[in-house]
Amino acid sequence: MIIRFERNGKVKHGWMVEADNKVRVIEGDIYKIQTAKPIMTGLELPLDEVALQAPTAPSKVVCIGVNYPDHASEMDIELPKEPLMFLKPSTTVIGPGEPIVYPKLTKNLHYEGELAIVIKKQAKKIKAEDAEDYILGFTCAIDVTARDLQMSDGQWTRAKGFDTFCPLGPAIAAKLDYNDLRIVTRVNGEVRQNASTSQMVFSIPQLVEAVSAVMTLLPGDVILTGTPAGVGELQPGDEISVTIEEIGTLATRVVMEE
Template sequence: MIIRYERNGKVKHGWMVQEENKVRVIEGDIYKVESAKPIMTGLELPLDEVSLLAPCTPSKIVCIGLNYKDHAEEIGKELPAEPLMFLKPSTTVIGPGEPIVYPKLTENLHYEGELAVVIKKEARRIKAEEADDYILGFTCAIDVTARDLQWRDGQWTRAKGFDTFCPLGPAIASKLDYNDLRIVTRVNGEIRQDSNTNQMVFTVPQLLEAITAVMTLLPGDVVLTGTPSGVGELQPGDEVSVTIEGIGTLSARVNKEE
């Protein structure tokens, strides 16, 4: 699995070998394809000697609302006829273990555990059957939402756009059966969401076709594919985690804004 890490003030990509607690250092651009593929240097580092960062640095995060059947049923909404899209700014992104800041402007902060798609190369007006060629891999995400602001504004930019509102990580898994993955969200160790990506209304390829009909996705951009049932509130001091089969666990603690 691909990670992005910091060591001695330098940021690099690596290949995480969890069973050996090692990182194999990668040189070059992980988004380059064919003749310009990144190379393994042969250098290995102990995993505990590096600090994990968000595994990518997207120019934008494209999010999909109401994309799980169990979540739609939970809130009493009809299934959408087409994907419901919204954006989170790049400044919302944080990495594993970094704190989510509970802003003073909200009194109702919510978690939404999600499968995130990381884009490999520029994608514009692609077809669903081509989608896999444009995917670098998958990671865990938490779509943090100021729910009271969402309802008050009637649109979602402010509620979804605060700094720290998009934890990503811990790594990018490059080969997964994304149509059948268990996704579990816990708050302080208690399971709050427990579902499967087979509950998605629109599949990953369908989402990429719909999104790229509207906007160009760039290497490193991220698509959040929606959240299952069980969304709920967070309080300062809570620890929230999302575990996705084949990827791992992303955790973050909630800190009150100073």
């Protein structure tokens, strides 16, 4: 799996070998597939000697709302007839272990565990049947939401756009069968969400087609694919994790804004 890490002040990509607790360092841009391809340097580092970052640094995060029927029911929202899109700015993105900051502007902070698509190359007006050619892989995500702001004024981007509101990680799993992956969200060790990607209203290829019909997706951009039922509140001090089979566990905590 592909990771992005910092060591000695430099950020690089690497290939994580969990069984050996190592990372194989990659040189070059992993997204430049047409020209200078990234290469394996042969250098291996212990995982505990590197600091994991968000596995991608997107120009934008495109989010899909209400993409699981059970979540629509719990929120008392009708299922959309086409993908419901909104954006998170790049400044929302944080990596594994980086804290979610609870803003003073909200009194009702919620988690939403999700599968995230990472785009491999520029994508514009892509057909669903060609979508896999444009996907680098998948990672775990938490769509953090100031629910009171979202419900009071309907401004989804404001409610979901605060700094730290999009944890991503721990790695990008390439060549993944995404049709029936188990997603489990835990808060303080208690299971809050437990569902499968097979329950999605709109499939991964359909989402890539719908989003790329509207905006150009750039290498490293992310599409969050929606959350299943079980969303709920977070409090300062809470520990939260999202585990997706074949990818791993994204874990972080909540701290109060100073």
